[in-house]
Amino acid sequence: MVEGEKERIMRRSFAIFAGLALVAAFGATACGGSDEEKTTTQGTTQGTTSGAVSLEQDDFYFQPTTLEGEAGKPLQVALKNEGQASHTFTIDSLNIDQTVKPGETMTVSVTPKAGGDLPFYCRFHKASNGMQGTITVSGGGSSGATSPSATKSTSGGGAGGY
Structure with missing residues (x-):
């Protein structure tokens, strides 16, 4: 493989990865609950009102x-x-x-x-x-x-x- 072709493949791979990460981030946001429901990672505290x-x-x-x-x-x-x-x-x-x-x-x-x-x-x-x-x-x-x-x-x- 020539050097220019390697660089093009790397850029394309990065663009695909970045696009997938963006889709995953939007998907996670769309699946979130209402403002009343808040969760955090295990072991931390996050308040929720009545x-x-x-x-x-x-x-x-x-x-x-x-x-x-x-x-x-x-x-x-x-x-x-x-x-x-x-x-x-x-x-x-x-x-x-x-x-x-x-x-x-x-x-x-x-x-x-x-x-x-x-x-x-x-x-x-x-x-x-x-x-x-x-x-x-x-x-x-x-x-x-x-x-x-x-x-x-x-x-x-x-x-x-x-």
Whole structure:
């Protein structure tokens, strides 16, 4: 191969790669959720306000690990188990303990009565893997909630809807 031909092939390869990267970036942006839903990489915290939030459960972490809510306003937490093991969404002070099987989606409604921190965790993996997080509730006093409710549906797993 002559030197000019090598350079042309390299430029063409770079242009194809750059085009694919651009398409992937636009595709990821188009698949993003609403402004209410925000996620970050594992181990970091990202807040989400009262309303509807998504919480991924995987082997063995929650993503995001911090949610934000307001006292007296319902927070619909859509749990999606992306892992290979069953996980729980447990808040001891509110008597919430929902098991979510692999590939399953469940929504838990939490309405804090007062401000403070509401720790949540997976009963199966908190001690061994530190699978836990916090709902930071704005308002006064200590936290509480009205009767929690949960609905669930099974899905084929994967990243559908994310």
